[in-house]
Amino acid sequence: MNPMPLQTFNVQFAKTILHLIFMKNRSFICLFSLMLCLAARGQVLPVLGGQRVGLSTLSFLKNDLSPQSIAMGGASAALEANPYSVNNNPGALALHGSKQLALSNAVLGAGVHQSYISWIKPAKNGASWALTVNSLNTGLMEVRTEFMPQGTGEKFGTHFSYLGFSYSKRLSSKFSVGGTIKYVFENLAGATNQTATGDLGFLYDLGVRDLKFAVLFQNFGGNSSIELDDLPNNFNRDDYSLSQSTVPTTFKMGFSFNVLKKGYHKIISAFQLNHPNDNSENYRIGFEYQYSSLLFIRAGYRMALKAQNLPTFGLALQSRLGKHPLKIDYSVLPSVGLGTQHLIGLALNFNEKKRNE
Numbered sequence: 001m002n003p004m005p006l007q008t009f010n011v012q013f014a015k016t017i018l019h020l021i022f023m024k025n026r027s028f029i030c031l032f033s034l035m036l037c038l039a040a041r042g043q044v045l046p047v048l049g050g051q052r053v054g055l056s057t058l059s060f061l062k063n064d065l066s067p068q069s070i071a072m073g074g075a076s077a078a079l080e081a082n083p084y085s086v087n088n089n090p091g092a093l094a095l096h097g098s099k100q101l102a103l104s105n106a107v108l109g110a111g112v113h114q115s116y117i118s119w120i121k122p123a124k125n126g127a128s129w130a131l132t133v134n135s136l137n138t139g140l141m142e143v144r145t146e147f148m149p150q151g152t153g154e155k156f157g158t159h160f161s162y163l164g165f166s167y168s169k170r171l172s173s174k175f176s177v178g179g180t181i182k183y184v185f186e187n188l189a190g191a192t193n194q195t196a197t198g199d200l201g202f203l204y205d206l207g208v209r210d211l212k213f214a215v216l217f218q219n220f221g222g223n224s225s226i227e228l229d230d231l232p233n234n235f236n237r238d239d240y241s242l243s244q245s246t247v248p249t250t251f252k253m254g255f256s257f258n259v260l261k262k263g264y265h266k267i268i269s270a271f272q273l274n275h276p277n278d279n280s281e282n283y284r285i286g287f288e289y290q291y292s293s294l295l296f297i298r299a300g301y302r303m304a305l306k307a308q309n310l311p312t313f314g315l316a317l318q319s320r321l322g323k324h325p326l327k328i329d330y331s332v333l334p335s336v337g338l339g340t341q342h343l344i345g346l347a348l349n350f351n352e353k354k355r356n357e
Contacts, residue, residue, distance in 0.1 A: 056278035057193065057245040058184055060136045060160040061219050065104050065116035067329030067345035071314025072286025073300020075270035078203065078214035078256040083327075083347035086118045086132050086166050089216050090178035091201035093128040093168030096120050104329070104345035109338060112138050126170035132180070135161040156189040166199075174205045182219075184247075188226070195224035197247050209258045210268075216252040223247070251275040254284075264292040280304060286312075294318045298331070310334040314343075325349040 066084035069076035076088040081095035083102035100120040107113060114136040122128045138158045142151035162185065168178025179200045186193035201216040223244035254272030261267075272284045286300035296316040302308050314331035329345035 055245065056248040057224055058160070058186060058195070058197075058247055060114065060134075061162070061182075061184065061197065062248045062250070062276075063106065063108075063114055063136070065106060065114065065134060065343070067104055067314055067316065067331040067343050068288070068296075068298065070331040070333050070343050071298035071300060071312055071329075072270060072288060073284040073302050073312050074274070075254055075256075075272040075284040075286035075300060077201070077216045077252045077254040077272055078212045078270060079268075080210070080212065080256075083118065083120065083349070084345070086120070086130050086164065086180060087116065089201040089203060089214050090130075090166045090168055090180045090199055091176050091203040091214065091216070093120060093130055093166055093178045094126055094170040094176040095203075096122055096128050098122065099350040101348045101350075102345065103347075104343060107342045108136075109341065110138075112136065126176075128168050128178075130164075130166040130180075132164040132166065133161065134164070135159070157187075158189065159185075159187045161185055162197075174207060176203050177201070184224075186226075191226045193224050193226045195222060195247065197221035210261075211255065211257040213255045214253070216250075218250045218252060219247050220249045221247050246277060249277045259287075266290040296329075307336040307338070308333075310336070321348060324351050 064070050064074055064076075064087065066076060066087040068079065068082060068084060069088055072079075076084075079088055079092070081092040082088070083100040084104070085092040085096070086102075099122070100118075102116070102118045102120070104116045105113060106115075114134070116132070116134050118130055118132040120128060120130040136159070140155040140157045143154040143156055144151055162182040164180045164182040166178060166180040168176060170176045177200075179198060182197045182199075184193075184195050184197060197219045198221055199216065199218045200220075201218075202214060204213045205211070206213060223246055225244040252272060252274050254270060256268055256270035259267040259269045266289070268288045268290070270284075270286045270288075273281065274284065275281045282302060282304040284300060284302050286298065289297045294317070296318075298312075298314040298316075300312040302312070312331065312333050314329065316327055316329040319326045319328065325348075327345075327347040327349075329343075329347070331343040331345075333341040333343065335341065
Protein backbone atom coordinates (compact mmCIF):
# COMPACT_ATOMS: atom_id res chain seq x y z
CA MET A 1 0.00 0.00 0.00
CA ASN A 2 1.41 3.38 -1.01
CA PRO A 3 1.91 5.86 1.85
CA MET A 4 -0.31 8.94 1.97
CA PRO A 5 1.43 12.07 0.56
CA LEU A 6 2.54 14.52 3.25
CA GLN A 7 0.39 17.40 1.98
CA THR A 8 -2.73 15.16 1.83
CA PHE A 9 -2.00 13.95 5.36
CA ASN A 10 -1.79 17.54 6.65
CA VAL A 11 -5.09 18.48 4.99
CA GLN A 12 -6.85 15.47 6.52
CA PHE A 13 -5.26 16.21 9.88
CA ALA A 14 -6.46 19.83 9.74
CA LYS A 15 -10.01 18.66 8.98
CA THR A 16 -9.87 16.43 12.05
CA ILE A 17 -8.76 19.36 14.21
CA LEU A 18 -11.59 21.58 12.92
CA HIS A 19 -14.08 18.80 13.63
CA LEU A 20 -12.84 18.50 17.19
CA ILE A 21 -13.00 22.27 17.65
CA PHE A 22 -16.78 22.13 17.45
CA MET A 23 -16.92 19.44 20.12
CA LYS A 24 -17.38 20.48 23.74
CA ASN A 25 -14.85 18.04 25.11
CA ARG A 26 -11.95 20.24 26.16
CA SER A 27 -9.60 17.30 26.74
CA PHE A 28 -9.76 16.23 23.09
CA ILE A 29 -9.18 19.79 21.94
CA CYS A 30 -6.05 20.12 24.07
CA LEU A 31 -4.75 16.69 23.08
CA PHE A 32 -5.12 17.13 19.35
CA SER A 33 -3.80 20.71 19.47
CA LEU A 34 -0.64 19.40 21.08
CA MET A 35 -0.40 16.61 18.51
CA LEU A 36 -0.69 19.18 15.74
CA CYS A 37 2.19 21.20 17.16
CA LEU A 38 4.43 18.14 17.53
CA ALA A 39 3.55 16.52 14.22
CA ALA A 40 3.55 19.60 11.96
CA ARG A 41 6.72 19.28 9.93
CA GLY A 42 5.47 19.41 6.34
CA GLN A 43 3.86 22.26 4.44
CA VAL A 44 0.11 22.69 4.96
CA LEU A 45 0.04 25.16 2.07
CA PRO A 46 2.04 24.83 -1.17
CA VAL A 47 5.74 25.72 -0.87
CA LEU A 48 5.99 29.21 -2.36
CA GLY A 49 8.32 31.16 -0.07
CA GLY A 50 11.14 28.74 0.57
CA GLN A 51 12.77 29.51 -2.78
CA ARG A 52 12.58 33.30 -2.24
CA VAL A 53 14.27 33.68 1.14
CA GLY A 54 15.53 37.22 1.68
CA LEU A 55 14.11 38.66 -1.55
CA SER A 56 11.53 40.95 0.04
CA THR A 57 12.28 44.50 1.16
CA LEU A 58 11.21 46.52 4.22
CA SER A 59 11.83 43.54 6.48
CA PHE A 60 11.29 45.66 9.60
CA LEU A 61 7.56 45.20 8.93
CA LYS A 62 7.94 41.58 10.05
CA ASN A 63 9.15 42.51 13.54
CA ASP A 64 6.58 41.79 16.24
CA LEU A 65 6.04 44.74 18.60
CA SER A 66 3.41 43.15 20.86
CA PRO A 67 4.87 41.96 24.19
CA GLN A 68 2.11 39.38 24.58
CA SER A 69 2.68 38.03 21.08
CA ILE A 70 6.47 37.87 21.47
CA ALA A 71 6.20 36.00 24.78
CA MET A 72 3.70 33.52 23.31
CA GLY A 73 5.95 32.66 20.37
CA GLY A 74 4.03 34.86 17.92
CA ALA A 75 0.77 32.88 18.22
CA SER A 76 -1.35 36.01 18.54
CA ALA A 77 -3.77 36.30 15.59
CA ALA A 78 -6.65 34.67 17.49
CA LEU A 79 -6.08 36.25 20.90
CA GLU A 80 -8.83 38.30 22.48
CA ALA A 81 -8.86 42.08 21.97
CA ASN A 82 -6.02 43.93 23.68
CA PRO A 83 -4.21 47.27 23.19
CA TYR A 84 -1.83 45.61 20.70
CA SER A 85 -4.59 44.24 18.47
CA VAL A 86 -3.45 46.50 15.61
CA ASN A 87 -0.22 44.51 15.58
CA ASN A 88 -1.83 41.11 16.27
CA ASN A 89 -5.04 41.24 14.22
CA PRO A 90 -7.00 44.41 13.32
CA GLY A 91 -10.13 42.27 13.18
CA ALA A 92 -10.19 42.29 17.01
CA LEU A 93 -10.23 46.10 17.29
CA ALA A 94 -14.04 46.24 17.24
CA LEU A 95 -14.12 44.29 20.49
CA HIS A 96 -12.50 47.13 22.45
CA GLY A 97 -14.94 48.91 24.72
CA SER A 98 -12.87 51.96 25.66
CA LYS A 99 -10.05 54.22 24.52
CA GLN A 100 -6.66 52.58 24.79
CA LEU A 101 -3.05 53.69 24.38
CA ALA A 102 -0.30 51.15 23.77
CA LEU A 103 3.46 51.74 23.66
CA SER A 104 6.33 49.31 23.28
CA ASN A 105 10.05 49.39 22.62
CA ALA A 106 12.14 46.49 21.32
CA VAL A 107 15.88 46.30 21.97
CA LEU A 108 17.11 44.40 18.90
CA GLY A 109 20.83 44.55 19.68
CA ALA A 110 23.82 46.50 18.33
CA GLY A 111 22.17 49.76 19.39
CA VAL A 112 19.09 49.16 17.22
CA HIS A 113 15.69 50.00 18.72
CA GLN A 114 12.20 49.69 17.30
CA SER A 115 9.30 51.58 18.90
CA TYR A 116 5.55 51.27 18.56
CA ILE A 117 2.65 53.48 19.62
CA SER A 118 -1.03 52.90 18.95
CA TRP A 119 -4.16 54.86 19.89
CA ILE A 120 -7.47 52.95 19.77
CA LYS A 121 -10.86 54.65 19.96
CA PRO A 122 -14.30 52.98 19.83
CA ALA A 123 -16.83 54.36 17.36
CA LYS A 124 -20.56 53.94 16.92
CA ASN A 125 -22.38 50.79 15.78
CA GLY A 126 -19.81 48.30 17.05
CA ALA A 127 -16.81 49.80 15.28
CA SER A 128 -13.36 51.00 16.35
CA TRP A 129 -10.50 52.82 14.68
CA ALA A 130 -6.82 53.22 15.52
CA LEU A 131 -3.74 55.24 14.60
CA THR A 132 -0.33 53.58 14.75
CA VAL A 133 3.29 54.68 14.37
CA ASN A 134 6.04 52.06 14.09
CA SER A 135 9.64 53.24 13.87
CA LEU A 136 13.06 51.55 13.74
CA ASN A 137 16.26 53.57 14.21
CA THR A 138 19.84 52.35 14.12
CA GLY A 139 21.47 55.56 15.32
CA LEU A 140 24.54 57.08 13.65
CA MET A 141 27.25 54.80 12.23
CA GLU A 142 30.72 55.40 10.80
CA VAL A 143 31.14 55.73 7.05
CA ARG A 144 33.75 53.15 6.00
CA THR A 145 35.33 52.55 2.61
CA GLU A 146 37.70 50.02 1.08
CA PHE A 147 40.67 52.36 1.71
CA MET A 148 39.50 53.72 5.10
CA PRO A 149 38.03 50.73 6.95
CA GLN A 150 38.35 52.50 10.32
CA GLY A 151 36.07 55.31 9.20
CA THR A 152 36.25 58.50 7.16
CA GLY A 153 35.09 60.75 9.99
CA GLU A 154 31.62 60.99 8.47
CA LYS A 155 28.53 59.38 9.88
CA PHE A 156 25.30 58.09 8.41
CA GLY A 157 22.04 56.82 9.82
CA THR A 158 19.10 54.66 8.85
CA HIS A 159 15.44 55.06 9.65
CA PHE A 160 12.44 52.86 8.91
CA SER A 161 8.88 53.73 9.86
CA TYR A 162 5.24 53.48 8.95
CA LEU A 163 2.08 55.37 9.80
CA GLY A 164 -1.05 53.22 9.91
CA PHE A 165 -4.79 53.78 10.10
CA SER A 166 -6.99 50.86 11.19
CA TYR A 167 -10.73 50.33 11.15
CA SER A 168 -12.68 47.39 12.51
CA LYS A 169 -16.36 46.49 12.51
CA ARG A 170 -18.30 43.93 14.51
CA LEU A 171 -20.61 42.24 12.01
CA SER A 172 -22.29 40.05 14.63
CA SER A 173 -21.86 39.11 18.28
CA LYS A 174 -19.38 36.41 17.19
CA PHE A 175 -17.68 37.78 14.06
CA SER A 176 -15.60 40.90 13.43
CA VAL A 177 -13.41 42.13 10.59
CA GLY A 178 -10.80 44.85 10.36
CA GLY A 179 -8.07 46.29 8.19
CA THR A 180 -5.05 48.58 8.33
CA ILE A 181 -3.57 50.84 5.67
CA LYS A 182 0.13 51.70 6.14
CA TYR A 183 2.29 54.36 4.58
CA VAL A 184 5.84 52.98 4.78
CA PHE A 185 9.04 55.03 4.56
CA GLU A 186 12.68 53.94 4.53
CA ASN A 187 15.82 56.08 4.61
CA LEU A 188 19.19 54.33 4.31
CA ALA A 189 22.14 56.71 4.15
CA GLY A 190 20.29 59.07 1.83
CA ALA A 191 18.60 56.37 -0.22
CA THR A 192 14.83 56.42 0.24
CA ASN A 193 12.02 53.98 -0.28
CA GLN A 194 8.31 54.52 0.23
CA THR A 195 5.23 52.49 -0.50
CA ALA A 196 1.84 51.49 0.92
CA THR A 197 0.79 48.14 2.38
CA GLY A 198 -2.29 46.79 4.08
CA ASP A 199 -3.49 44.25 6.64
CA LEU A 200 -6.83 42.43 6.62
CA GLY A 201 -7.98 40.28 9.53
CA PHE A 202 -10.99 38.24 10.66
CA LEU A 203 -11.84 36.99 14.13
CA TYR A 204 -14.61 34.51 14.90
CA ASP A 205 -15.71 33.45 18.39
CA LEU A 206 -17.16 29.93 18.28
CA GLY A 207 -18.74 30.31 21.71
CA VAL A 208 -17.17 27.16 23.21
CA ARG A 209 -14.58 27.65 25.96
CA ASP A 210 -13.78 31.12 24.53
CA LEU A 211 -12.58 29.35 21.40
CA LYS A 212 -11.58 31.86 18.71
CA PHE A 213 -10.50 31.35 15.10
CA ALA A 214 -8.63 33.98 13.10
CA VAL A 215 -7.30 34.60 9.61
CA LEU A 216 -4.90 37.46 8.85
CA PHE A 217 -3.28 38.77 5.66
CA GLN A 218 -0.42 41.03 6.73
CA ASN A 219 1.61 43.51 4.68
CA PHE A 220 0.10 42.86 1.27
CA GLY A 221 0.59 45.52 -1.36
CA GLY A 222 2.64 46.64 -4.33
CA ASN A 223 6.36 46.46 -4.93
CA SER A 224 8.85 49.10 -3.87
CA SER A 225 12.36 50.18 -4.86
CA ILE A 226 15.08 52.42 -3.42
CA GLU A 227 15.40 55.86 -4.99
CA LEU A 228 18.86 57.45 -5.32
CA ASP A 229 20.03 59.39 -8.36
CA ASP A 230 23.81 59.22 -7.88
CA LEU A 231 24.23 55.67 -6.61
CA PRO A 232 27.70 54.42 -7.69
CA ASN A 233 27.45 51.11 -9.47
CA ASN A 234 30.73 50.71 -11.35
CA PHE A 235 33.43 50.59 -8.67
CA ASN A 236 34.76 47.22 -7.55
CA ARG A 237 31.48 45.50 -8.35
CA ASP A 238 29.34 44.39 -11.24
CA ASP A 239 26.63 46.66 -12.56
CA TYR A 240 23.36 46.32 -10.77
CA SER A 241 19.98 47.99 -10.80
CA LEU A 242 17.56 48.99 -8.07
CA SER A 243 14.78 46.82 -9.32
CA GLN A 244 11.49 46.66 -7.48
CA SER A 245 11.13 44.17 -4.64
CA THR A 246 8.08 42.68 -2.97
CA VAL A 247 6.98 43.59 0.53
CA PRO A 248 7.05 40.82 3.21
CA THR A 249 3.49 39.53 2.91
CA THR A 250 2.40 36.86 5.39
CA PHE A 251 -0.74 34.73 5.62
CA LYS A 252 -1.60 33.77 9.19
CA MET A 253 -4.21 31.36 10.51
CA GLY A 254 -4.69 30.44 14.15
CA PHE A 255 -6.96 29.68 17.04
CA SER A 256 -6.97 30.17 20.81
CA PHE A 257 -9.02 28.71 23.64
CA ASN A 258 -9.16 28.36 27.42
CA VAL A 259 -7.33 25.33 28.75
CA LEU A 260 -8.37 26.19 32.30
CA LYS A 261 -10.75 28.72 33.83
CA LYS A 262 -11.39 28.22 37.51
CA GLY A 263 -11.72 30.89 40.16
CA TYR A 264 -8.85 33.36 39.92
CA HIS A 265 -6.89 31.10 37.58
CA LYS A 266 -7.03 31.03 33.78
CA ILE A 267 -4.78 29.44 31.15
CA ILE A 268 -5.02 30.36 27.47
CA SER A 269 -3.49 28.29 24.68
CA ALA A 270 -2.91 29.50 21.13
CA PHE A 271 -1.65 27.92 17.92
CA GLN A 272 -0.82 29.67 14.66
CA LEU A 273 0.38 28.85 11.16
CA ASN A 274 2.44 31.48 9.30
CA HIS A 275 2.96 31.34 5.53
CA PRO A 276 5.29 34.18 4.39
CA ASN A 277 6.07 35.00 0.79
CA ASP A 278 9.83 35.21 1.46
CA ASN A 279 10.45 32.17 3.64
CA SER A 280 9.19 28.70 4.44
CA GLU A 281 6.02 27.96 6.36
CA ASN A 282 6.37 27.93 10.15
CA TYR A 283 4.25 27.31 13.24
CA ARG A 284 3.86 28.95 16.64
CA ILE A 285 2.39 27.77 19.93
CA GLY A 286 1.90 29.84 23.07
CA PHE A 287 0.42 29.75 26.56
CA GLU A 288 -0.62 32.44 29.01
CA TYR A 289 -1.43 31.98 32.69
CA GLN A 290 -3.56 34.68 34.32
CA TYR A 291 -4.12 35.18 38.02
CA SER A 292 -7.13 37.37 38.80
CA SER A 293 -6.34 39.54 35.75
CA LEU A 294 -3.43 40.98 37.78
CA LEU A 295 -0.49 38.70 36.91
CA PHE A 296 0.22 37.24 33.47
CA ILE A 297 2.94 34.65 32.83
CA ARG A 298 3.57 33.64 29.21
CA ALA A 299 5.65 31.17 27.24
CA GLY A 300 5.85 30.14 23.60
CA TYR A 301 7.77 28.24 20.96
CA ARG A 302 8.43 28.73 17.24
CA MET A 303 8.78 25.70 14.99
CA ALA A 304 10.47 25.35 11.58
CA LEU A 305 12.44 28.59 12.06
CA LYS A 306 16.21 28.33 11.95
CA ALA A 307 18.06 30.42 14.56
CA GLN A 308 14.73 31.23 16.25
CA ASN A 309 13.77 27.82 17.61
CA LEU A 310 14.29 28.73 21.26
CA PRO A 311 11.50 29.15 23.84
CA THR A 312 10.13 32.65 24.44
CA PHE A 313 9.04 34.05 27.77
CA GLY A 314 7.31 37.04 29.27
CA LEU A 315 5.21 38.41 32.09
CA ALA A 316 2.89 41.33 32.74
CA LEU A 317 1.46 43.11 35.76
CA GLN A 318 -1.89 44.87 35.88
CA SER A 319 -1.97 48.07 37.93
CA ARG A 320 -3.72 51.42 37.86
CA LEU A 321 -2.87 54.98 36.92
CA GLY A 322 -5.52 56.83 38.87
CA LYS A 323 -8.77 55.15 37.88
CA HIS A 324 -7.39 53.82 34.60
CA PRO A 325 -6.05 50.25 34.29
CA LEU A 326 -2.36 50.15 33.38
CA LYS A 327 -0.57 47.01 32.20
CA ILE A 328 3.23 46.71 32.21
CA ASP A 329 4.65 44.01 29.89
CA TYR A 330 8.08 42.48 29.49
CA SER A 331 9.08 39.80 26.97
CA VAL A 332 12.26 37.95 26.02
CA LEU A 333 13.04 36.57 22.56
CA PRO A 334 16.23 34.43 22.51
CA SER A 335 17.82 33.63 19.16
CA VAL A 336 20.89 31.86 17.85
CA GLY A 337 23.53 34.30 16.62
CA LEU A 338 21.57 37.50 17.30
CA GLY A 339 21.55 37.16 21.08
CA THR A 340 18.53 37.92 23.25
CA GLN A 341 16.02 40.59 22.29
CA HIS A 342 13.99 42.40 24.94
CA LEU A 343 10.60 44.07 24.57
CA ILE A 344 8.96 46.41 27.09
CA GLY A 345 5.38 47.62 26.77
CA LEU A 346 2.87 49.89 28.51
CA ALA A 347 -0.87 49.73 27.86
CA LEU A 348 -3.28 52.27 29.34
CA ASN A 349 -7.03 51.69 29.28
CA PHE A 350 -9.07 54.87 29.73
CA ASN A 351 -11.92 53.73 31.94
CA GLU A 352 -14.40 56.51 31.21
CA LYS A 353 -17.30 54.93 33.10
CA LYS A 354 -15.46 54.85 36.38
CA ARG A 355 -13.95 58.27 35.75
CA ASN A 356 -17.40 59.81 35.44
CA GLU A 357 -18.77 58.21 38.61
